[in-house]
Amino acid sequence: MEKLNISRLKEIVGEKNVKDDPADLYIYGTDASVHQAMPWAVVRPENAGQVQEIMRYANSEKIPVIPRGSGSGMCGQTVPVNGGIILDMKRMNKILEINLEDVYCRVEPGVIDDDLNKALKPYNVFFPPTPASSIIATIGGEIANNASGVRSVKYGAARDSLLGVKLVLASGDMISFGTTTRVEASGYQIERIIAGSEGTLGVIVEATLKFVPLPTIRCLGMTNFNKLEEAGDSISEIMASGCTPSMLELVDNVAIKAINNALKLNLPDVDAILIFEADGMVKEAVDFEITKIKDICETHGGFGTELSFDEKERERIYTGRKKLFPSLSKYKELMPSTSLADDMTVPYSKMAETTRKIHEIAKQNNIIMSAYGHCGSGCMHTKILMDTTKSESWKAAEKAVAQIYEYVNSVGGTTSAEHGIGISKAPAFKIEKAASLELMRGIKKAFDPNNILNPGKLQDASDDWLNATKLRYTVSDKCE
Amino acid sequence: MNKPKIKLNRLEKWKGSLDVCIRCGYCFAHCPIYKDTRWETDAPRGKMTLIYGLINGEVEPTDYVAEKLLECFYCKRCENNCSSSLPITQIFTDAQADLLEAGFDVKGTTSVTNRGQCTLCLECVRLCKHEARSYDGRIVVDTVKCQSCGSCIDSCPRMAISMNLGFGTNPDEMRSEITGFLKDDKRKNAKAIVFCCNWSNYPGFQVAELVSEDPDPEYKILVTMCSGRVQSQVIMEAFAQGAWGVLVTMCPEDKCEHDGNVRTKMRINSLKKAIHELGIGPERVQLEIVEKGNQKQFQDGVKKFMKEIKDAGPLKRG
Numbered sequence: 001m002e003k004l005n006i007s008r009l010k011e012i013v014g015e016k017n018v019k020d021d022p023a024d025l026y027i028y029g030t031d032a033s034v035h036q037a038m039p040w041a042v043v044r045p046e047n048a049g050q051v052q053e054i055m056r057y058a059n060s061e062k063i064p065v066i067p068r069g070s071g072s073g074m075c076g077q078t079v080p081v082n083g084g085i086i087l088d089m090k091r092m093n094k095i096l097e098i099n100l101e102d103v104y105c106r107v108e109p110g111v112i113d114d115d116l117n118k119a120l121k122p123y124n125v126f127f128p129p130t131p132a133s134s135i136i137a138t139i140g141g142e143i144a145n146n147a148s149g150v151r152s153v154k155y156g157a158a159r160d161s162l163l164g165v166k167l168v169l170a171s172g173d174m175i176s177f178g179t180t181t182r183v184e185a186s187g188y189q190i191e192r193i194i195a196g197s198e199g200t201l202g203v204i205v206e207a208t209l210k211f212v213p214l215p216t217i218r219c220l221g222m223t224n225f226n227k228l229e230e231a232g233d234s235i236s237e238i239m240a241s242g243c244t245p246s247m248l249e250l251v252d253n254v255a256i257k258a259i260n261n262a263l264k265l266n267l268p269d270v271d272a273i274l275i276f277e278a279d280g281m282v283k284e285a286v287d288f289e290i291t292k293i294k295d296i297c298e299t300h301g302g303f304g305t306e307l308s309f310d311e312k313e314r315e316r317i318y319t320g321r322k323k324l325f326p327s328l329s330k331y332k333e334l335m336p337s338t339s340l341a342d343d344m345t346v347p348y349s350k351m352a353e354t355t356r357k358i359h360e361i362a363k364q365n366n367i368i369m370s371a372y373g374h375c376g377s378g379c380m381h382t383k384i385l386m387d388t389t390k391s392e393s394w395k396a397a398e399k400a401v402a403q404i405y406e407y408v409n410s411v412g413g414t415t416s417a418e419h420g421i422g423i424s425k426a427p428a429f430k431i432e433k434a435a436s437l438e439l440m441r442g443i444k445k446a447f448d449p450n451n452i453l454n455p456g457k458l459q460d461a462s463d464d465w466l467n468a469t470k471l472r473y474t475v476s477d478k479c480e
Numbered sequence: 481m482n483k484p485k486i487k488l489n490r491l492e493k494w495k496g497s498l499d500v501c502i503r504c505g506y507c508f509a510h511c512p513i514y515k516d517t518r519w520e521t522d523a524p525r526g527k528m529t530l531i532y533g534l535i536n537g538e539v540e541p542t543d544y545v546a547e548k549l550l551e552c553f554y555c556k557r558c559e560n561n562c563s564s565s566l567p568i569t570q571i572f573t574d575a576q577a578d579l580l581e582a583g584f585d586v587k588g589t590t591s592v593t594n595r596g597q598c599t600l601c602l603e604c605v606r607l608c609k610h611e612a613r614s615y616d617g618r619i620v621v622d623t624v625k626c627q628s629c630g631s632c633i634d635s636c637p638r639m640a641i642s643m644n645l646g647f648g649t650n651p652d653e654m655r656s657e658i659t660g661f662l663k664d665d666k667r668k669n670a671k672a673i674v675f676c677c678n679w680s681n682y683p684g685f686q687v688a689e690l691v692s693e694d695p696d697p698e699y700k701i702l703v704t705m706c707s708g709r710v711q712s713q714v715i716m717e718a719f720a721q722g723a724w725g726v727l728v729t730m731c732p733e734d735k736c737e738h739d740g741n742v743r744t745k746m747r748i749n750s751l752k753k754a755i756h757e758l759g760i761g762p763e764r765v766q767l768e769i770v771e772k773g774n775q776k777q778f779q780d781g782v783k784k785f786m787k788e789i790k791d792a793g794p795l796k797r798g
Contacts, residue, residue, distance in 0.1 A: 019519070023545045026533050027526040032503045044518075071520065072505045090518050112509075135509040329500055329564040336499040388499050473499055474536045 003061055004040045009085070012053045017044040017091070028068070028086045033339050035076035035423050035469040039066065039086045046091050048166065048174060048205040055203065056172035058085060058452055065170075066454045067199040069110065069141030072133045074339035075422030077145065077198045081456035081469055087203060089140050095119050096206070104163055104180050105211060109140025109204045125211040128155035131418065132325070140204045145420040146196035153376030154246045154279075155212060157418060159195035166206035167194060170448035180208055193443065198420055199454040201447040215279035218246070219290045220314040223302035224270040228252070230301035231272035232352020235375045237296050238276070239348045245293055247277035248376025249321055252355050255328070255370045259320040262327035267320055268304065272355070274375075275321055283309075321372075328370055328383050335368065335385040336473075340424060341401045345378045346413035354380055354408070361403045365396040379417035388473040398466050405431070423468050426461030433459070482537025486582040490574035491535055497571070498532045500564045501525070507568070510557035512678055512703060513589075516647040521548055524558035524568050531575050543586055546579040550588025551645060553705045554627040554737075555678050577624045587644050589628035593619045597640035604632035604641060609739045629738035631708040649705050655717050661700040662721040671724040672699040672789055673715075674782055677707045680731040680770040698786060699727075707731070708740020712751050715765060719755070725764040725789035729778060732769050760795060763788055 009018045019025075019042045028042045040063075045051045058065045064084025071078055080086060093110035100123055107116060113134035117126050131137050131149040141147070143165065148157035155161075164178025178184070178191035194201060225231040231250060238248060251259075251273045260267055267273065274297060278289035286309075294305055308314050320327075329337040346354045355371040358380075362369035368385040384400065386393040405415060405428030415421065415429040430437060440459040444451070451460070462468035507524040508514050514523035521530075527549055533539025552572050559568040579586075593604070598619055605613045612625035613632060630649060633641045646653050662670050704710055707730035715726050728748060730741040745767065752762035766788075768781035 019521070021544055023530055023533075023539055023542065023548065024519070024521050026539055027521050027529045030503060030529055032505065070505050070508060088520075114509075133504065133506065136505050325502070325504070326563045326565055329502055334496055337502055339502070472503070472532075474495075474532075 004063060004085070005057075005061075006041060008057055009041060009043050009054065012057070013043055013045050013050050017046070018042070028071070028088070029079060030472050031071040031073045031076065031078050033074050033076040033079065033422060033424055034471055034473065035079040036472040037079050037081050037469045038083060039080040040083050042086045042088055044088045044091045048168060051087070051168045051203050051205050052172045052174055054085065054087065055168050055170060059170050059172060059450055062450050062452060064452050064455050065203070067140065067144070067203045069138030069144075070112075070133075070136040072137055072141070073145065073422060074342045074419045075416075075424045076469065077420055077422035077454070077457060079423060079469055081423065084452070089138060089203075092205065093138075098123065099180075102180055103182075103210055104208055106206060106208050107139050108206060109138060109143075111139045113137045113139060113142060120211055121214065124214045126214045127209055127211050128161055129158045139207055139209070143195050143204055143207055144197060144199050146418070148374075148377070148379075148418040150247045150249060150374055152374055152379070152418065153248050154244050157195075159192055161209050161211070162191055162195050162207065163210055164208035165191045165194050165204050167202035168205055169202045170450060170453050174205070178208060182210070196420070198422065198457050200444055200457055201453065203453075213281070215246070216281050217283055217286045217309065218277055218279045218314065219286050219307060219309045220247075220275070220277045220317050221290055221294055221305060221307045222273060222275045222317050223294070223297040223305045224268050225272045225274065225300075225302055226270055227301065228271045228355055229352045231274050232349075232355070234274060234297045234300040234302060235351050236348040237300070238293050239376060241292070241296065243289060243293055243296075244278075245276050245289070245376050246279040247275065248374070249275040250351060250355070250372060250375040250380075251275065251321060251324065252359075252371045254359070254368065255324055255372045256320075258327040258331045258370060259324060262330045263320065263323055265320050274302065275318065276376075324372060328385065331368065331385050334387055336388050337383045337385050338388060338397070338473075340384045340397050341369075341382050341404045342425075343373070343379060343381050343417045343419040344405070344408045344413055344415060345417040346380060346408055346411055348375075348378055350411045350413065351375050351378070351380065354411070354413070357407050358382055358404060361400050361407075364403075365400040367393065367396050367400060369400070374417070377417065378413070389476045391475050391477045394466060394471070394475060401428070421458050421461070423457065423461050424465045426458065427463050427465055430459065430461070430463065484535055484537050486541050486578070488535060488578045489581075490578050491531060491571070494531070494571050494574065495535055497566055498528060498535070501528050501566055502564055503529070504563045506561060506563055507558035510561050512553055512555060512705070513551055513647045522551065527572060528566075528568065531571060534575070541579065541582065541584070543584060546584035547586040547588055549575045549579060550586055550590060550623065551647075552628065553589060553647075553649075553678065554629075555705065573624060580623055587623065589643055589645050589647070590621060590623045590626045591628070591630060591632050591641050591643050593621065594640045594642070595619075597638045599638055599640075601637060603635050603637065607635050607739070607743070608632055627738070629706045629708070629740060631706055631738050631740045631743070634709055634711045635743065648703070649709060651711055651714050654702055654704075654714050657700065657702055658714070658718050658723075659721050662718065662723055667696050669696045669698045670700070671794075672786065673718045673723055673726050674699050674701045674785075675707065675710045675726070675728045676701045676703050676778070677729050677731060677770070678703055678705050679737055679772055680707070680729050680778070699782070706736065706738045706740035707744040708736075708738060710744065712747055712754075715751060719760065719764070719795065722795070724792065724794050725766070725785065727766050727768060727782065727785045729768045729770045729781065732771060735772065761792060763792060764795070
């Protein structure tokens with residue numbers, strides 16, 4: 001910290017855009033994960049030129065730089081494990097161009113997802129990744145995490161909508177990668193590596209994104225299952241049969257109980273619920289799609305199906321899933337919902353088995369876990385509900401996380417679906433990607449020889465997430 | 481765990497609740513103070529994190545920390561949208577009470593009275609719905625009770641009341657926004673100012689600068705914490721800077737959080753008469769009642785107002 005020249009940073013971005021009060025640093029040392037570490041300063045650049053100057057300075061002094069959007073990451077992606085400068089990108093929030101003719105837009109990294117979609121709506125198009133956090137998520141953060149959400153089953157993740165990026169490297173040099181065209185076969189597509197790189201390869205200062213037509217018709221359905229396996233079989237068949245749902249969500253029994261507890265919705269106390277949606281421009285096409293999904297569900301034992309095209313009715317059906325997050329945090333007193341083993345992807349045929357396995361592991365380790373997710377993308381989310389003040393809870397959670405990812409790995413799944421790796425998922429990621437870690441380190445070195453860009457993440461993160469940083473929670477007795 | 485540096489008698493009970501906060505940050509999108517500064521320290525999540533640090537002894541209680549925790553307009557939008565359903569403003573209030581009790585003398589967004597200017601008319605005491613102002617030989621402000629609506633500021637006939645930190649809602653800040661909008665040479669369409677009550681509707685306009693949206697809008701929206709804060713002088717400033725009209729939105733009569741709308745109604749009626757005397761058509765200043773969160777009502781109101789203003793044309797100078 002002693003080597004940080006605050007005056008130099010103030011010269012670059014102006015006095016008002018640098019903070020180094022310990023109170024500010026404490027806040028910027030956390031995100032939505034379990035981790036916390038203190039940065040040395042928070043700096044808000046306004047343009048790419050300022051980012052270049054900051055990087056030149058940081059590179060010459062070998063000071064870590066951690067780009068940050070709204071800090072909604074769940075795995076500690078923006079937690080500064082080695083201190084350094086938090087580069088708060090939220091001031092770079094201009095939509096630079098909406099090109100309808102060539103079907104792309106150019107934005108600065110601090111643009112909020114919902115604001116971009118608000119700007120695109122008059123043209124009847126939208127930027128599809130739509131993570132649950134779209135109300136605050138920045139486009140830069142979405143790209144860096146390769147974020148996605150409920151509609152990823154049809155529209156893909158951030159990487160699938162990314163045509164190009166303008167990147168400031170650790171050296172301060174700025175390079176544009178990618179194109180504005182739909183396809184590209186001109187050698188390495190570096191922009192695609194940037195998606196999911198979690199700020200370790202460069203600072204995104206501009207992104208070129210494609211958008212897609214906004215559907216005019218949506219139909220939402222919900223079906224109950226007495227057996228988890230029946231829901232699992234339905235998912236597998238829906239996806240294998242050529243259906244293209246715009247949403248396919250699984251909600252397990254723990255989640256159903258949490259929703260009923262919190263919202264008194266009186267959802268049936270079944271093993272699983274599937275929520276599905278079809279969208280399009282022609283009612284007949286949406287009808288065809290939704291009926292096919294409904295029939296598959298009912299063939300596998302689904303019952304009590306509700307379907308609706310009406311916006312208000314769709315909202316009512318979706319309320320439980322939408323409010324699942326807050327419902328889980330109120331599941332039981334003194335059992336906060338922690339972001340651990342928060343997401344993963346497994347093959348469709350393993351969705352039900354994975355859910356069962358998660359429940360089994362939770363029981364073994366005496367913790368509560370819920371499984372839900374965008375099963376149409378093979379994405380499964382969990383939350384660990386535990387007494388965060390006790391070190392034994394953390395030890396149990398550590399064991400459960402390891403067991404879950406060991407299982408995910410064994411069935412051909414992957415460590416993260418859309419939340420990224422950061423710190424807390426790094427041990428599992430390093431096991432899964434063991435064969436390519438050295439290659440990844442080589443790529444990192446080519447972009448950032450001095451290892452100043454978000455160091456200690458992904459392949460370079462600690463194998464011991466529990467002790468990699470201080471926990472954001474107060475544990476009454478220290479973990480061993 | 482370190483020991484808290486000061487006694488936190490009221491905050492102690494929230495220890496468990498602060499663990500329940502999942503730090504999703506969704507509150508950013510709803511906080512008028514964060515929208516003004518865009519520093520995470522000013523967002524509810526940031527303040528909850530600070531309180532957490534105070535309780536576990538990791539954050540040193542300083543004037544800066546106390547100042548931050550006393551910055552809140554009590555619109556409660558954060559807690560109405562909290563993923564963990566936490567009573568955020570109640571936690572802030574307890575933090576404020578503990579810090580003030582510990583001797584921190586900071587004001588945050590609390591209104592303050594300039595004793596030299598105050599004539600002790602007690603108008604501010606009478607109108608404060610939150611009973612934050614009282615008379616004890618002088619005007620006394622209960623910093624914990626004050627909800628920073630700013631109604632007292634506008635009510636003071638001597639202009640003796642102010643708010644050190646307005647986050648865009650102080651009269652001077654509004655005047656500067658008005659001038660910036662109406663006197664910008666690059667703008668050819670600027671015609672009106674719309675004062676938008678933070679409660680009666682939720683604009684959410686300020687987060688991003690959408691340059692691709694209408695680059696030359698016809699009206700500018702200024703968010704106030706209560707329609708009662710829109711001073712006549714500020715409205716007149718808009719006319720002085722060439723506005724064709726001014727629209728003030730407010731909550732329905734019995735639904736104002738601060739009882740400011742009663743004064744707003746009286747003020748706008750008097751102002752209409754006053755501008756009529758000056759040869760300005762009373763239709764140039766309009767009042768629109770908007771129910772809490774009813775965006776359509778707000779949009780329809782603005783649409784109707786803009787049509788009438790455009791029909792009336794620009795103000796005649798002279």
